[in-house]
Amino acid sequence: MGVLSDVKAISATVRRLREARAAKDRVMGDIYRIRDGRIGEVFPSMFNDDFPAPVMANGIDTFARDVAESLAPLPTFAAGTQQMTSDAARKRADMKTRIVYSYLAASQVAARHVDACDHWASYGLKVTVVEPDFTEKLPRISFVDPRGVYYEKDHWGRMRHYARVFTRTRAELCSLYPHLEPRLTDPQHGKTRNSEDRLEVVHWIDSSRVLMFVPDCQDLVLHEAKNRLGEVPVSVAERPGVTEDPRGQYDDVMWIQVARNRFTMLAMEAAEQAVEAPLALPNDVAEVAIGPHAGLRSNTPEKIRKVGQEIPQAAFAEGSLLDAEMKAGARYPGVRTGNLDASIITGQGVRALEGGFDSQIRSAHDIFEPDWINIIRLCLKTDETYWPDVEKETDGRKDGVPYKLNYTPGKDIKGDYTVDVRYGMVAGLDANRALVFLLQVLGGGLLSKDTIRRELPFSLDISQEEGRIEAENMRDAMVQAMAGLAQSIPMMAQMGQDPMVPIRQLADVIKSRQKGKPIEDAVLEAFTPPEPEEAPAEAGAGPGAEDPLSALLGGAGGGGMGGLPEGVAPGQAQMGPGGMPDIMTMLAGLNSGGGPTTNVNVKRSIPA
Numbered sequence: 007m008g009v010l011s012d013v014k015a016i017s018a019t020v021r022r023l024r025e026a027r028a029a030k031d032r033v034m035g036d037i038y039r040i041r042d043g044r045i046g047e048v049f050p051s052m053f054n055d056d057f058p059a060p061v062m063a064n065g066i067d068t069f070a071r072d073v074a075e076s077l078a079p080l081p082t083f084a085a086g087t088q089q090m091t092s093d094a095a096r097k098r099a100d101m102k103t104r105i106v107y108s109y110l111a112a113s114q115v116a117a118r119h120v121d122a123c124d125h126w127a128s129y130g131l132k133v134t135v136v137e138p139d140f141t142e143k144l145p146r147i148s149f150v151d152p153r154g155v156y157y158e159k160d161h162w163g164r165m166r167h168y169a170r171v172f173t174r175t176r177a178e179l180c181s182l183y184p185h186l187e188p189r190l191t192d193p194q195h196g197k198t199r200n201s202e203d204r205l206e207v208v209h210w211i212d213s214s215r216v217l218m219f220v221p222d223c224q225d226l227v228l229h230e231a232k233n234r235l236g237e238v239p240v241s242v243a244e245r246p247g248v249t250e251d252p253r254g255q256y257d258d259v260m261w262i263q264v265a266r267n268r269f270t271m272l273a274m275e276a277a278e279q280a281v282e283a284p285l286a287l288p289n290d291v292a293e294v295a296i297g298p299h300a301g302l303r304s305n306t307p308e309k310i311r312k313v314g315q316e317i318p319q320a321a322f323a324e325g326s327l328l329d330a331e332m333k334a335g336a337r338y339p340g341v342r343t344g345n346l347d348a349s350i351i352t353g354q355g356v357r358a359l360e361g362g363f364d365s366q367i368r369s370a371h372d373i374f375e376p377d378w379i380n381i382i383r384l385c386l387k388t389d390e391t392y393w394p395d396v397e398k399e400t401d402g403r404k405d406g407v408p409y410k411l412n413y414t415p416g417k418d419i420k421g422d423y424t425v426d427v428r429y430g431m432v433a434g435l436d437a438n439r440a441l442v443f444l445l446q447v448l449g450g451g452l453l454s455k456d457t458i459r460r461e462l463p464f465s466l467d468i469s470q471e472e473g474r475i476e477a478e479n480m481r482d483a484m485v486q487a488m489a490g491l492a493q494s495i496p497m498m499a500q501m502g503q504d505p506m507v508p509i510r511q512l513a514d515v516i517k518s519r520q521k522g523k524p525i526e527d528a529v530l531e532a533f534t535p536p537e538p539e540e541a542p543a544e545a546g547a548g549p550g551a552e553d554p555l556s557a558l559l560g561g562a563g564g565g566g567m568g569g570l571p572e573g574v575a576p577g578q579a580q581m582g583p584g585g586m587p588d589i590m591t592m593l594a595g596l597n598s599g600g601g602p603t604t605n606v607n608v609k610r611s612i613p614a
Contacts, residue, residue: 013225016210016217020169023156030251034129034153037254040263041067041128049264060267061274065332066256070127073255076367077123080116081378081429082460083107085422101418102386104411106425108402109385113147122149126370129153130245130252132377135168136384137239138392144400145388147381157242165238167212177201179220179228189226211238234391239384243377246369262332283313371429383423390415407470430461481525488515488529 024031036048045060046053053059085102110116126132131152139146154171180187180201190205207228210217213236218229233239244252287294288309291302302310394416401410441462448458459471491508499505511532518528 013217013219013227017208017219017221017225019167020156020171020208020210020221023158023169024171027156027251031153033254033257036260037066037128037256038153040064040260041070045264048260052264052268057271062267062270065263065266066259070124070256073127074120074124077126077370078120080110080119081371081375081427083378083382084426084428085424098418101413102422102425104402104409105389105413105418106382106385108400108411109145109147109382111402112142112144112400115147118149125149125152126243126245127255130247130254131155132243132374134241134377134381135239136241136381136388138388143393143396143398145385147385157240165240165242167210168238168240170209171206172209173204173206175201176203176205179205179207183228186226186228190220190223211240213237235384235387239388241377241380241384243373246373259332266329266332280312286311286313375427375429378427379425382425382427386419386423390419390421484525484529488512
């Protein structure tokens, strides 16, 4: 078949897919207009000229935004496995991991994934297209609005073809494709059509070609290119359900939102009627004054009153039921909006209220994981297919740390498109509960600190942070050693050593710290011995000649264990004798009634 006949067949396929999805398209259009604040276009009979828009919050839009923000955090991507033993394999895996993160940074995926998750909740689909950017020579990840998207998969779930239908004005198309302006303006009819007419454009992708054509202009082809990948570079994550077409999370709550608005309108109308109700007057009232502070003369003033307009309590109860039904239909717990029953005061109660929300986040992430694996596979394949021998310089961000990267796709990817995607064990939990859970697991000895750091709900450089923690611990130990040396000075003086040597060294440390030097540099400078002078050794050099730092570290003249005074155990140099607790430690105790206790028993002992 020729090119024209192929386009005719493709156009017929698109029409068939649109007819099959007509009902789904209507629902997606209604959801979009409701979220856009145009609910009156969906339910015109429910509104009037006085109130053309709802008088209450747009619940569907509020729910959808919160769900999207909870789903949006990206997983972690890692090439290779933990069982890799050779340095070369680990280096290759780290290189490919950095390549993947450079794709994400170039496409600004972290910021745009919120919209993709919004599409998932609102329409039941998350559509991702991987396209080659020939200007920057890298693959681009695009999240497409599912409205107007049609596709078919084979029985193994592989994409057969993909079509996206959108509109552009005739003037825009003529500007983009000036050589096709005669066809776009339809010269066969002898006149130029309105330039502001919106024409439907079809973007078609299958395993062999990428095509763009205009059905309204006799299937005019705007652009055609060969698909060098040999497969459709589109990944679609579908919300699970029993129907053939995925349904959005809010398809069943549109009418409930309209009913809530209707009850609110009735309540406002009842309140207005109550305010504007007529006066009931006795027969002796001849004149009726109108306006504020008006007076009425009557022999029986107690009979003057407004005609009662009572609002039945069932109306308010029904409004609460509709609100609860809307949250139940949207699987959105009331605790997310702060609507927390005062009787629920325990963490277990709040967790039970949010259980359904956490489960839907977790189930969505389970579906997103294979979707991300497919997206990254398409990116790596696109990079190697179109630019195998191009040496690239790019940048990215991994674990919160930016980096520069030089790589060649043909050499560094080499046909390996696999990558591991994990959302972690605390996915779906808020940051506070995730931290408590991780600390409990760590306290129970079930996981290592390194694993806990990798599961934290924020990005950080694990290796760099571990080095910082170790440095802080070493500095704390050095400060502890200085405090021990200070408490050892009286004991050293009693043993005949010169106390001015350690006093001067400690003073030098304090002065260096006041000048901003790190503790390690200050200690190293103060305790570095001077250059030895070539002089005959003095006979009878006593214990006073011993280096006080050696005494501190456990030398012969150090007094107690590790140079500490008698009665001070290691690690208690900054405490009282025998490790007597400070005021904070004393107030940290609780008695059986739950109140603080300040009873202190001092017991001096030296550990064996």
